[in-house]
Amino acid sequence: MITDKKTPYRLVSDEQLSQLRAREDKLFVERTRKSKETFDNAQEMLLNGVPMPWMGDWGTSYPVFISTAYKNRLTDIDDNVYIDFCLGDTGAMFGHSPEATANIVSKQVRQGITTMMPSTDSLEIGKELGKRFGLPLWQVAMTATEANRYVIRICRTLTGRPKVLSINESYHGSLDETLPHIGPKGKLELRSEYDMNPGVPKEALSRVVEFNDIEALERELAHKDCACVLAEPIMTNCGMVLPDAGYHEKLRELCTKYGTYLIIDETHTFSNGYGGYTKAYGLKPDFITLGKSIAGGIPVAVYGFTKEIGASINETFGRKGVSDPMGISGTLSANAFAIAAMRETLQKVATPEAFEKMFAGQERLSDGLDAILSKYNIPWSLTRSGARCELQFMPTLPKNGTNAKDHFDWELMYYTHIYLSNRGIVITPFHNMMLISPVTSDEDIDCLIKGWDDCLAELAELGRK
Numbered sequence: 243m244i245t246d247k248k249t250p251y252r253l254v255s256d257e258q259l260s261q262l263r264a265r266e267d268k269l270f271v272e273r274t275r276k277s278k279e280t281f282d283n284a285q286e287m288l289l290n291g292v293p294m295p296w297m298g299d300w301g302t303s304y305p306v307f308i309s310t311a312y313k314n315r316l317t318d319i320d321d322n323v324y325i326d327f328c329l330g331d332t333g334a335m336f337g338h339s340p341e342a343t344a345n346i347v348s349k350q351v352r353q354g355i356t357t358m359m360p361s362t363d364s365l366e367i368g369k370e371l372g373k374r375f376g377l378p379l380w381q382v383a384m385t386a387t388e389a390n391r392y393v394i395r396i397c398r399t400l401t402g403r404p405k406v407l408s409i410n411e412s413y414h415g416s417l418d419e420t421l422p423h424i425g426p427k428g429k430l431e432l433r434s435e436y437d438m439n440p441g442v443p444k445e446a447l448s449r450v451v452e453f454n455d456i457e458a459l460e461r462e463l464a465h466k467d468c469a470c471v472l473a474e475p476i477m478t479n480c481g482m483v484l485p486d487a488g489y490h491e492k493l494r495e496l497c498t499k500y501g502t503y504l505i506i507d508e509t510h511t512f513s514n515g516y517g518g519y520t521k522a523y524g525l526k527p528d529f530i531t532l533g534k535s536i537a538g539g540i541p542v543a544v545y546g547f548t549k550e551i552g553a554s555i556n557e558t559f560g561r562k563g564v565s566d567p568m569g570i571s572g573t574l575s576a577n578a579f580a581i582a583a584m585r586e587t588l589q590k591v592a593t594p595e596a597f598e599k600m601f602a603g604q605e606r607l608s609d610g611l612d613a614i615l616s617k618y619n620i621p622w623s624l625t626r627s628g629a630r631c632e633l634q635f636m637p638t639l640p641k642n643g644t645n646a647k648d649h650f651d652w653e654l655m656y657y658t659h660i661y662l663s664n665r666g667i668v669i670t671p672f673h674n675m676m677l678i679s680p681v682t683s684d685e686d687i688d689c690l691i692k693g694w695d696d697c698l699a700e701l702a703e704l705g706r707k
């Protein structure tokens with residue numbers, strides 16, 4: 243193996259990798275001509291040719307434009323069909339347009355979309371979420387970002403404290419408080435070399451510690467200026483990082499000790515089960531936030547909390563006939579259409595049986611990928627959790643965000659993604675996450691295993707030359 247590269251785990255030389263990439267780029271361009279033409283035309287009316295920035299970040303010089311997404315298949319406007327293991331970065335975790343969700347949505351859309359008044363479906367979702375996640379009181383927002391923002395506001399008001407503690411290299415949406423990361427000199431900064439958020443007083447709003455670092459957590463919480471800790475139960479946005487044994491118990495204990503609320507963001511880790519990671523591992527957060535997949539991809543998010551917090555909210559903010567006492571807004575939030583989609587998805591799509599299928603699929607995929615790594619003696623590691631797994635270009639599982647990010651090799655990563663895409667397979671951009679839906683078949687999983695096998699066989703062969 244060649245080891246004097248940007249990463250010792252690249253397997254091939256830079257030159258070999260760029261030759262492979264040129265071959266795959268050529269194939270990509272040949273089969274996506276209409277996407278290219280559409281992208282060129284889009285420059286006239288969309289910034290950088292896409293309706294939102296991330297849509298241009300697939301590692302190719304232009305994105306493919308999608309015509310239909312159904313179950314776990316995407317079809318682009320050139321009629322290429324892909325097996326989808328990205329699943330809208332969890333938004334379509336139960337497959338695209340699940341039958342039950344699509345049916346209720348088409349019915350509800352003719353019976354009222356938004357009214358400013360509650361529908362009885364909201365009682366059912368509150369009850370269902372309480373049963374699953376173990377918190378009794380729920381509120382609805384439009385996106386997970388928004389749910390996190392509202393919970394942060396509540397925590398600040400209840401504690402009178404300004405700061406939010408988040409985990410280095412985590413992501414919870416575009417929140418000023420949780421975008422800062424620990425820079426090379428230990429100072430808080432944004433993750434890129436330029437500041438995307440100038441003027442935001444990072445040190446005044448945020449504290450950041452590494453995942454699994456209990457000592458740092460206690461040191462920072464001891465300042466007693468953090469209203470809340472906002473954390474995913476496993477990190478899913480910088481590769482995948484699992485908690486050390488006892489980490490969550492300690493996190494809970496320290497939050498209680500220092501009077502800081504604990505918010506667990508289950509937006510991605512809902513893939514760990516019917517009641518998310520919280521239910522599966524018996525966590526005891528004060529708040530849970532969750533979005534993306536709970537309404538089958540229709541934009542809805544929720545946040546849940548304890549009865550004590552509910553009582554404190556009413557005492558502190560007061561229900562005095564003042565509209566919107568917490569400053570929590572969103573005219574379209576909790577609209578009848580979205581709530582109906584969530585109820586039907588929770589009751590008929592995100593069932594315990596669906597999760598069983600998803601877990602079995604993940605194990606099949608992970609076993610297959612581990613076997614390939616062994617077969618070619620490739621020093622990479624695979625993290626598995628619930629319905630998702632993540633291939634990392636490092637020999638051991640990452641311990642925290644910095645450790646995971648240190649081993650990111652963007653050129654290698656995007657080469658493997660375009661290789662798979664040219665063979666009809668899509669995985670998540672920005673890292674190597676693969677998610678299994680209940681409609682993903684064993685044959686689909688075997689196709690992905692074969693895709694990686696062919697890709698890695700070639701890399702391993704070239705690396706030996």
Ligand SMILES: Cc1ncc(COP(=O)(O)O)c(C=O)c1O
Nearest residue numbers: 385386387413414415507509510
């Ligand atoms: C863990 C987590 N929380 C919250 C969000 C924000 O979700 P949304 O962009 O749907 O608001 C994301 C987005 O990727 C996420 O990964």
